[in-house]
Amino acid sequence: MPDPDLRKRLFRPRGARGQRPLELNRLLSSPSVSGRITVGTSSWADPGFVEDWYPEGLAARDRLAWYAERFEAVELNSSFYALPQRSTVERWARVTPSGFSFDIKLHRLLSRHSASLDSLPPDLRDGVETTDRGRVKLTPELEAEMVDRLLVELEPLETAGKLGAFLLQLTPAFSPDRHELDELTPLIERLKPYVTAVELRHRGWVDEHRVEPTLDYLEDHEAAFVCVDAPPGDHVPIMPPVDAVTNDRVAYLRLHGRNTEGYLSGRTVAERFGWVYSDAELEEIVGRVHGLAEHAHDVRTMFNNNRSADAPTAARRFRELVGQDPGPAPEPAQGTLL
Numbered sequence: 001m002p003d004p005d006l007r008k009r010l011f012r013p014r015g016a017r018g019q020r021p022l023e024l025n026r027l028l029s030s031p032s033v034s035g036r037i038t039v040g041t042s043s044w045a046d047p048g049f050v051e052d053w054y055p056e057g058l059a060a061r062d063r064l065a066w067y068a069e070r071f072e073a074v075e076l077n078s079s080f081y082a083l084p085q086r087s088t089v090e091r092w093a094r095v096t097p098s099g100f101s102f103d104i105k106l107h108r109l110l111s112r113h114s115a116s117l118d119s120l121p122p123d124l125r126d127g128v129e130t131t132d133r134g135r136v137k138l139t140p141e142l143e144a145e146m147v148d149r150l151l152v153e154l155e156p157l158e159t160a161g162k163l164g165a166f167l168l169q170l171t172p173a174f175s176p177d178r179h180e181l182d183e184l185t186p187l188i189e190r191l192k193p194y195v196t197a198v199e200l201r202h203r204g205w206v207d208e209h210r211v212e213p214t215l216d217y218l219e220d221h222e223a224a225f226v227c228v229d230a231p232p233g234d235h236v237p238i239m240p241p242v243d244a245v246t247n248d249r250v251a252y253l254r255l256h257g258r259n260t261e262g263y264l265s266g267r268t269v270a271e272r273f274g275w276v277y278s279d280a281e282l283e284e285i286v287g288r289v290h291g292l293a294e295h296a297h298d299v300r301t302m303f304n305n306n307r308s309a310d311a312p313t314a315a316r317r318f319r320e321l322v323g324q325d326p327g328p329a330p331e332p333a334q335g336t337l338l
Helices: 047-052 060-068 086-095 140-153 155-159 181-191 211-220 260-265 269-273 279-293 310-321
Strands: 036-041 073-076 101-105 163-169 196-199 224-229 251-255 298-303
Touching: 036 279, 036 310, 047 310, 060 073, 060 086, 073 298, 086 140, 086 155, 140 155, 140 181, 163 181, 181 196, 181 211, 196 251, 211 224, 224 279, 251 279, 260 269, 279 298, 279 310, 298 310
Parallel strands: 036 073, 036 298, 073 101, 101 163, 163 196, 196 224, 224 251, 251 298
Antiparallel strands: none
């Protein structure tokens, strides 16, 4: 267990919109780290990107390289639905520049979401238990096999030094009244030495009675708490803006937009997460990220407001606001890069 005197933790829940964040707890930290701020989006292949951001006619195989001219990292979203194939991963490693990195979203089964049998690799389907509705039952043995297979397929990124954190985006059904965080321990431990960034989506985990035990658990297991910018509201799946560093290697912030109605009732990604961030809103995020960077060596800042070109546009503007070069403008079309 880490020495309590060495804990690096910042709680900064935002108050009413437009007000200065309210400090609810004391800061326990060592001297300022002044970490790196790594900016990206929660996909590079979102349909909205293809329609409204990439140059018209840019081939699908050229999009990642074009994206990597403008950002230093990306979340791999397709791995939530199926494990990637090594040959594809090899190509990702080859077409991205040195210093680029991938955060890997863990498979929906590992994230405690409903998963169908055909989402598993074919050779892992035999003998798997399913519910009456055909949903896979997660067992310790299957969890271990899925993690081991994922790590094997990702070896080209590891070899290239381009493998970032693993994102565990839990279902809101993973609630504190029905589950224990310790259920995640085998998964987190099996992914080490890589950091697992845990995104809780049931606000009960960070209420006034549970926030300390929740963050203690993540810190004790060297996992990263995923901070969020989310719509206003106290609905169960809307997490409050708690900023916390539970592993000084990595802090993680995901931006989901601020459309409460869409987030709760939208049927598509665009309806749920679409949001055009203003400069004032992005400046607010800059302050949060700078606070996290004082206590973590790398602050992964990922824009998930995926509608049209909302996410890459906001992410590039954010890079400007933190003093980074956002790369070439997305227009005019630049042709193929490979």
